[in-house]
Amino acid sequence: MLKFGAAILGAALIAQPALAQQKKPAAVGFPDAPGKEVLVSKCFQCHAPTMWMDLRQDRRAWESTLYRMVGRGALWTQDDIRQMADYLGNVYGRKQ
């Protein structure tokens, strides 16, 4: 998995929106850690958990991913992004 580098969650959104909306995704597989609440409230608005399942990257790359979501219309504060990047870098960081 390490060879797969920087990632984006939502490249599909513009071409095929709302597929992730068919069911309300539950936060299954998302361990409790600081920032989880922000992540679930912000990201699940558009994404199904399958968007996360295969992605492991460091915090900086997660931060970049989150800013790409801003480019797609996500209205988040820098503090929201910081908390989500912390959580994702911690829980979905690169495997050692």
Next chain:
Amino acid sequence: MRELVARYLSQSISRRTFLKGMTSAGFSLTAANGILESLIPVAHAEDGAAAVKVVEGTGAECFAEQLVASGVKYIFGNSASEDAHFYEALVDRPQLKYILTPHEGPGAAMAAGYVKASGEPTIVMQAAVVGLVNAMGQMFNAYKEQTPLVFYSYRTDQSGRAGRDGFEEVANQEQIVQPMTKYSWLARRPDMIPETVRRAFKAAWTPPHGPTYASWHSDYNDERVRAQIIRQERVDPRMRVRPNPDEVQRAAKLLVEARMPVMIVGDEVYNAKAIGRAVKLAELLGMPVTQARQIYASYPETHPLWVGALPVGRLSSLDYPKNPDVVINVGNKLQHNSPNPMLGGDLKFIDMRIDSLSMGNIIPTDVPLVADVAHGLDDLTAAVQQLVTPALKDKAAARADETRRFHEKAKTLRDLVMKSPDWNRAPMIADRVTREVAQFADKDAIIVHEAGSVALHGFEFDPERGRDLFFYYGAHLGSGVGTAAGVKLARPNRQVICLVGDGSFVFGPTALWNMARLELPVITVVYNNHAYSGPHSRVIEKVPGGRMVQTGQFFHDYLGNPDMNMALIAKGFGVEAELAHSPEELRAALGRARKSTADGKPYLIDAQVARVGVAWADKPWTPPIRVAQERTRKV
């Protein structure tokens, strides 16, 4: 001058346009006025006689005459030897301008772009069924996007070859297009060519708009006939419908009593030139405004009641307002891409559109308002004004104030995209390319957008006073470059910038040649990440954790190895072009593009964009198919 006179007499242009054309051609205003005065008796005579006239000539001449009478100025076609008599007819009809397009698909996209930007009719011509099937991708787009585009192609000649399954013949040719046209018909005799053409234009241009197809045996073009030619205004039903007044009253009552109404706008607002009316109704009610994906921006994004487009095509995905109780759709087709309706929950829905066929199919409707939306908005605004009380005014003002605060906050948050830690990287992130172009574009630039995986930001579209958008939702790819060429043809005095993904670009670059030949100074920016990034992500979402992800073997998405050089492709079509790897290079390239277009020449920038997404490798795997190594003879 000859052409201007012909167009004036055929009523293709107004007095004003005639005078403008004459003065541009070097005549003084006095001289131009003198010529115009001398033409008035002729024009009046023609006016009475030519609205309906009888023409004798070849079938092709009658075809050409009917095109003039139907208001056509430009014809977009690809070479068809059986249309010889039509080309012959063009020689003495300079008011018909034939644009040779080297592939029918981008040619049809160019025609569609022209229709969208000008509101004027045109026709796309292809050679028999072989050319038709090339154009059908754009016919599909025109059908989905409700573009009034007329297509024509001949069938095998009746007198010699038809019915033998011979060269370029297929049975029931006109039936091929039926699922994606409003009307497809076959002229049964040569003298019926004009009638068939008239019907095609009438059907295409009667709302809701859509593509039509006309066909006849090729030898009908060669035969001499006598046929009636009728101008468009004598067949146009002028379908500008006012809504049912009882339904208007019901809608007005729902809106004034709403706790939080929301308006969704769409292409019918843009096409009806009713954006100002939509703003007026929104302001009257202090009503937030949004838009589901369509072609145009149909509301000023700078207006304080604008709350942004629906991020994932569902009203509930809006950050504000979170709790609407009444929704009014004005002119949006509301194309659903999910099994779930765009609107859910317990809310009242008012649907104002001319496209009655698509109303009520998915979303239950409380108040249908079948109308030309310009009339509909006028009537509804008047009805609301009758019901407004001082208390309701206060309520609307409070709502408007809350919405304005959200609007301003959202703008600030959207600009945070520039805080990305990858903002300055090379190859660039797509957002950087977008923002550079947004900062570069003229205040009234037209943006043609066919970069499907790219979300635009920073443009602040405002079609009536600022920038204009031509997006797509038909999704047969390869339309962007052609559309941009057609838009520039229709609006030569506006900066036109085409934003296109590399995947889309290689489906339809041939219109670059038209840009070069016709001196259409369009700036094309290709977001080139050497990949289909949309399908890449969607496949992983469908098969998460599967063998593709485990092995890194993706068969369907990587366009590198070797990398395609879009700048070299452009140069091959006669368009100056360059690669840009970094934000600095892009900015410099845009400067050169501006100079080139000022000189009347199109320009292309191949912007190198980073591949970003789950499971992308620096050097993606490609299927190990190497034929050269398997040869037994080195030939």
